[in-house]
Amino acid sequence: MKTVEGKVVLLGSQGVGKTSLVTMYLTKFFNTHNSPTIGAAYFTCNIKLEDTIIRFQLWDTAGQERFRSMAPMYYRNSNVAFLIFDITNPKTFVNIKTWVLELRRNVQEKMVLILIGNKLDLAALRKVDSDEAKVYADSIGALYYEISALTNEGVDKVFSAAAAGLKQLASGKNDLVTSLKIYDNLEKSEREQPDVPLSEEPFTTSIAHGIEKKPFLCC
Amino acid sequence: MASSASGSSRRVSAEEVLVVEAGIEPGASSDPILLTTDSFEEVEQELNSVGIDDPQPGSSSQLQQTPNSPVKRVSTFETLEQASSVNSDETDELAQQLAQEHLDCDPLKSKEWLAQNKHIFVLSQAGKPIYSRFSSEDKLVTVMGVMQALVSFVQAGNDMIRSIHAGDTNFVFIVKGPLILVAVSKTKESVSQLVLQLTYVYNQILSILTQSQLTRVYEQRRNFDLRRLLTGSERLIDHLLNFMEREPAFLLGAVKCLPLQPAMRDSITQTIVQTCGKIKNLVFAILLANNQLITLVRMKKFFIHPADLHLIQNLVDSSESFKAAESWTPICLPRFDSNGFMHAHVSYLAEDCQACLLLLTVDRDVFFTLSEAKQKIVEKLRRTNCLEAINESMNKTSITTAEIGLPEMRHVLYKCKSTAQFWSPGFQAPYNNEKEIQRLIGCYQCLHHRLHVPNRPLKLLFQQTDKETMLAWVTSGFELYTTFEPLVTKTDAINSIGKLLKWIKKEEERLFILSSPTF
Numbered sequence: 001m002k003t004v005e006g007k008v009v010l011l012g013s014q015g016v017g018k019t020s021l022v023t024m025y026l027t028k029f030f031n032t033h034n035s036p037t038i039g040a041a042y043f044t045c046n047i048k049l050e051d052t053i054i055r056f057q058l059w060d061t062a063g064q065e066r067f068r069s070m071a072p073m074y075y076r077n078s079n080v081a082f083l084i085f086d087i088t089n090p091k092t093f094v095n096i097k098t099w100v101l102e103l104r105r106n107v108q109e110k111m112v113l114i115l116i117g118n119k120l121d122l123a124a125l126r127k128v129d130s131d132e133a134k135v136y137a138d139s140i141g142a143l144y145y146e147i148s149a150l151t152n153e154g155v156d157k158v159f160s161a162a163a164a165g166l167k168q169l170a171s172g173k174n175d176l177v178t179s180l181k182i183y184d185n186l187e188k189s190e191r192e193q194p195d196v197p198l199s200e201e202p203f204t205t206s207i208a209h210g211i212e213k214k215p216f217l218c219c
Numbered sequence: 220m221a222s223s224a225s226g227s228s229r230r231v232s233a234e235e236v237l238v239v240e241a242g243i244e245p246g247a248s249s250d251p252i253l254l255t256t257d258s259f260e261e262v263e264q265e266l267n268s269v270g271i272d273d274p275q276p277g278s279s280s281q282l283q284q285t286p287n288s289p290v291k292r293v294s295t296f297e298t299l300e301q302a303s304s305v306n307s308d309e310t311d312e313l314a315q316q317l318a319q320e321h322l323d324c325d326p327l328k329s330k331e332w333l334a335q336n337k338h339i340f341v342l343s344q345a346g347k348p349i350y351s352r353f354s355s356e357d358k359l360v361t362v363m364g365v366m367q368a369l370v371s372f373v374q375a376g377n378d379m380i381r382s383i384h385a386g387d388t389n390f391v392f393i394v395k396g397p398l399i400l401v402a403v404s405k406t407k408e409s410v411s412q413l414v415l416q417l418t419y420v421y422n423q424i425l426s427i428l429t430q431s432q433l434t435r436v437y438e439q440r441r442n443f444d445l446r447r448l449l450t451g452s453e454r455l456i457d458h459l460l461n462f463m464e465r466e467p468a469f470l471l472g473a474v475k476c477l478p479l480q481p482a483m484r485d486s487i488t489q490t491i492v493q494t495c496g497k498i499k500n501l502v503f504a505i506l507l508a509n510n511q512l513i514t515l516v517r518m519k520k521f522f523i524h525p526a527d528l529h530l531i532q533n534l535v536d537s538s539e540s541f542k543a544a545e546s547w548t549p550i551c552l553p554r555f556d557s558n559g560f561m562h563a564h565v566s567y568l569a570e571d572c573q574a575c576l577l578l579l580t581v582d583r584d585v586f587f588t589l590s591e592a593k594q595k596i597v598e599k600l601r602r603t604n605c606l607e608a609i610n611e612s613m614n615k616t617s618i619t620t621a622e623i624g625l626p627e628m629r630h631v632l633y634k635c636k637s638t639a640q641f642w643s644p645g646f647q648a649p650y651n652n653e654k655e656i657q658r659l660i661g662c663y664q665c666l667h668h669r670l671h672v673p674n675r676p677l678k679l680l681f682q683q684t685d686k687e688t689m690l691a692w693v694t695s696g697f698e699l700y701t702t703f704e705p706l707v708t709k710t711d712a713i714n715s716i717g718k719l720l721k722w723i724k725k726e727e728e729r730l731f732i733l734s735s736p737t738f
């Protein structure tokens with residue numbers, strides 16, 4: 001059986017429900033005590049799609065402004081981006097547009113974009129128009145889903161769509177997607193080292209770096 | 220503080236306890252795992268360096284009087300050169316403004332707000348609100364403006380405002396880089412203790428932003444709204460402040476270890492050393508459980524300061540999200556390098572072993588290398604029954620002094636200075652509810668303060684009140700704070716301390732980390 005391994009990055013403002021979405025998908029459980037993500041959290045999961053196993057490496061990034069400059073480390077080399085906003089909070093929808101511009105500027109390879117309006121269970125408090133979001137999604141070549149990470153509504157669909165998108169990328173004949181890995185069996189892929197995040201320069205690194213230029217290994 | 224409310228308190232002559240000193244110093248090590256500069260002493264130095272004597276000399280008479288005499292409203296105003304130009308009217312005005320401000324915007328909650336024991340405020344030098352402990356800081360624009368005005372008023376005279384004392388309230392200020400930090404406290408904590416806490420808050424902010432980033436944003440715009448970069452992180456400061464109120468670790472400038480059989484601890488350490496030894500740029504590997512240290516492996520030449528370890532403990536303790544998945548986060552350790560970020564791979568060992576492993580590197584690209592290393596570490600620890608040993612120790616309730624065979628001793632804090640580690644037993648009656656525990660920690664704070672008064676440090680203090688008798692003892696090797704039944708005789712207390720020290724000595728390899736492994 002063929003295995004396609006790809007990276008998914010979750011982007012969106014703090015509190016829109018990125019972690020809740022991943023957690024609901026993986027555990028079928030909504031954690032009301034979810035605390036904000038610190039830095040980024042890494043998950044993996046497999047989806048079987050007909051004759052192919054799709055293996056996801058998920059980077060659930062932190063929405064807090066202070067981690068903003070880390071984002072390139074995660075979206076570079078990604079094959080799928082979940083762009084998540086909260087349908088009750090228009091600001092989070094506006095922020096998506098900034099993300100898309102940034103991706104456009106910094107990512108060369110073809111990428112599956114999925115726009116996700118979360119907290120559908122709070123539809124009564126909706127502040128982002130469904131049609132407007134759909135039109136916007138079309139304009140950037142993204143799929144659009146409205147979901148609730150609380151009730152699990154639409155969660156599976158998002159992941160199936162991502163899997164299908166990845167599979168399609170993998171079968172692309174003209175554009176070679178170099179960051180995508182395709183194996184003939186799962187075992188091999190597990191032995192391989194996954195891609196490391198691409199180095200960026202968002203942070204000043206500690207001086208310790210400078211101090212130990214010489215080999216220091218010992219044990 | 221109850222400890223000094225009704226008590227007789229006097230120095231104990233050195234001879235009286237000399238019997239116990241006989242060459243024991245449990246937990247000492249010539250190869251300490253942590254940096255051992257005493258953070259509290261550093262604060263004292265800071266206070267001294269600006270020529271300020273702590274305004275609470277710690278004599279019990281003053282501690283007694285101040286809170287009980289609301290009529291006699293003592294207002295002293297201490298600054299670098301005793302700026303007499305600011306009088307108590309201004310102090311009162313500030314207090315009133317503080318009160319009024321809140322009445323104006325949120326009258327319902329104001330009583331509650333005003334009744335809070337300890338407020339902490341952070342603002343920029345331009346007077347912009349950044350953080351307030353008990354209310355949203357944007358409701359406090361005026362109060363913060365007053366604070367900023369006070370600071371800059373005194374600064375204009377080439378002076379530095381340190382504290383204001385009005386009735387039972389202490390206002391303590393520190394100015395650090397572009398920030399002003401203020402504590403408004405009705406607790407009996409001393410000015411230096413409050414300065415220490417404010418310094419921790421500042422370091423927490425550095426840990427989130429780094430000093431260079433903090434300086435840069437204000438250089439670019441003096442009026443910068445730092446809350447933009449701190450949203451979501453206020454909870455770290457909230458948690459830190461609560462943490463400091465219940466953990467003696469901060470006061471002592473020390474770290475507590477999870478008790479483990481030395482062979483087990485070695486085996487855990489060796490597993491980490493062997494698995495991570497070849498990973499370039501890995502600076503620290505830290506394993507924590509229940510806020511206690513299991514082991515710490517460091518790169519040669521580099522040490523971690525207890526104050527940085529406290530910030531790491533605060534991060535782990537306040538971030539549930541680490542439990543769900545492996546995380547990769549930048550973190551600045553201000554005492555290690557206040558200008559740079561390290562990158563931390565943070566994960567709990569296993570679903571069935573809730574110890575948290577942090578691998579700190581200066582290399583931002585090694586997440587997967589560290590992730591794999593972690594996997595190997597866990598497999599090996601499982602095979603060698605180390606996970607089980609960790610769980611067993613985590614689940615065991617701490618031994619009490621009664622169980623050690625010291626019936627008259629209720630509780631104790633023992634700090635070994637050379638290793639910056641401390642040990643304390645489980646709480647027992649009457650300290651079996653939050654309120655009594657808080658009171659006991661308060662007593663320890665008082666004792667600690669009285670022993671560390673700059674210029675007049677004490678070695679021994681024996682203090683008897685109707686609630687408990689306390690004996691504190693500082694030697695070159697350790698600090699000891701013991702709590703006894705109120706009616707214990709001095710001889711019994713001293714005997715009991717002798718037994719305690721022997722017990723700690725016997726158990727030292729289990730209670731402390733006595734070597735400092737490197738990669």
Ligand SMILES: Nc1nc2c(ncn2[C@@H]2O[C@H](COP(=O)(O)OP(=O)(O)OP(=O)(O)O)[C@@H](O)[C@H]2O)c(=O)[nH]1
Pocket residue numbers: 012013014015016017018019020021031032033034035036037038061062063064118119120121122147148149150151451
């Ligand atoms: N009603 C409702 N609440 C949700 C839903 N998804 C998440 N939440 C809540 O929104 C808050 C934030 O959820 P998280 O999943 O932590 O958000 P996040 O996007 O991961 O936030 P950061 O990690 O800070 O970027 C939590 O209180 C969740 O309980 C949803 O579908 N419906």
Ligand SMILES: [Mg+2]
Pocket residue numbers: 018019020035036037060061062063
């Ligand atoms: Mg999250």
